[in-house]
Amino acid sequence: METLPGIVIMGASGRMGRMLTHGVLQSDKARLIGCVEKPGHPWVGRDVGEAMGGPRVGLHVTDDAVSAIAQAQAVIDFTAPAVTVATAELAAQARAVHVIGTTGLGDEDLKRLKAAARHAVVVRAGNMSLGVNLLVQLTRKVAAALDEDFDIEVVEAHHRHKVDAPSGTALMLGQAAAEGRGVALSEVEDRGRDGITGERARGAIGFSSIRGGDIVGEHDVIFAGAGERILLRHVATDRAVFARGALKAALWGQGQRPGEYDMLDVLGL
Numbered sequence: 279m280e281t282l283p284g285i286v287i288m289g290a291s292g293r294m295g296r297m298l299t300h301g302v303l304q305s306d307k308a309r310l311i312g313c314v315e316k317p318g319h320p321w322v323g324r325d326v327g328e329a330m331g332g333p334r335v336g337l338h339v340t341d342d343a344v345s346a347i348a349q350a351q352a353v354i355d356f357t358a359p360a361v362t363v364a365t366a367e368l369a370a371q372a373r374a375v376h377v378i379g380t381t382g383l384g385d386e387d388l389k390r391l392k393a394a395a396r397h398a399v400v401v402r403a404g405n406m407s408l409g410v411n412l413l414v415q416l417t418r419k420v421a422a423a424l425d426e427d428f429d430i431e432v433v434e435a436h437h438r439h440k441v442d443a444p445s446g447t448a449l450m451l452g453q454a455a456a457e458g459r460g461v462a463l464s465e466v467e468d469r470g471r472d473g474i475t476g477e478r479a480r481g482a483i484g485f486s487s488i489r490g491g492d493i494v495g496e497h498d499v500i501f502a503g504a505g506e507r508i509l510l511r512h513v514a515t516d517r518a519v520f521a522r523g524a525l526k527a528a529l530w531g532q533g534q535r536p537g538e539y540d541m542l543d544v545l546g547l
């Protein structure tokens with residue numbers, strides 16, 4: 279069915295790349311037209327189905343991102359900041375929807391994504407699951423309802439291979455809490471406590487990160503007052519929740535005007 283949007287997966291052999299490849303292959307709403315890996319990766323040149331340990335699917339993994347993306351209607355990208363910024367330029371040239379799950383992007387990276395979004399649809403979120411995006415909205419509401427007598431702490435836990443901290447999700451939750459309180463996150467965030475830190479600053483939003491084993495992704499937002507605590511929690515047990523959200527975003531983005539969007543736009547939350 280040539281009319282279904284053609285999707286390219288960046289970082290196809292990664293933890294998320296495999297989930298995404300599987301998800302698009304299973305979908306009756308999209309076609310998998312490209313799987314990209316970095317030059318020299320052992321999967322390059324192999325059939326992606328076989329590389330994943332299953333039957334052949336007739337699509338070979340490539341390291342030629344330029345040619346793959348030129349044919350795409352959407353590119354799904356859960357890789358690393360430098361790869362994502364380079365991919366944004368290719369997706370913009372192809373006018374393809376760029377769905378970005380990559381976290382750990384810096385201010386300079388974000389500027390370059392904004393530039394790409396002048397020409398194409400860019401959907402970016404530190405977490406693409408329905409549950410976390412709902413939690414973002416709940417966090418904003420609870421933070422707006424409580425004053426600074428309630429201390430806000432965001433605690434996240436991930437697998438031992440994760441390279442960035444705090445997680446992209448923790449930052450989304452911290453941002454929502456700050457917006458609920460009507461303050462700038464940059465003014466109140468408190469990261470990486472160690473040593474004699476002094477008492478907690480009133481109004482601070484604290485972040486803590488746990489890394490270990492195969493934890494998929496867990497996030498708590500704690501509102502700690504005198505004599506009571508409210509805990510909002512999301513636990514991901516299967517990366518398929520992120521892949522489902524990313525595919526939904528790739529399909530939603532077809533026909534949207536160029537610009538920057540997030541999963542709240544996609545999910546209508």
Ligand SMILES: NC(=O)C1=CN([C@@H]2O[C@H](COP(=O)(O)OP(=O)(O)OC[C@H]3O[C@@H](n4cnc5c(N)ncnc54)[C@H](O)[C@@H]3O)[C@@H](O)[C@H]2O)C=CC1
Nearest residue numbers: 289291292293294315316356357379380381404405406520
């Ligand atoms: N927004 C969300 O819902 C989620 C975001 N993430 C984020 O996605 C990113 C990737 O996470 P994982 O899959 O766990 O990492 P991973 O390390 O398993 O996968 C990254 C893949 O990108 C590939 N890659 C590196 N350079 C490349 C290049 N030039 N071209 C093509 N591929 C290249 C690597 O070889 C690797 O296979 C991280 O930033 C993570 O935080 C992860 C899960 C959910």
Ligand SMILES: O=C(O)C1=N[C@H](C(=O)O)C[C@H](O)C1
Nearest residue numbers: 381404405440445446447495
């Ligand atoms: O690296 C991961 O694995 C995850 N990264 C995202 C994040 O940084 O929040 C989303 C999810 O929690 C898994």
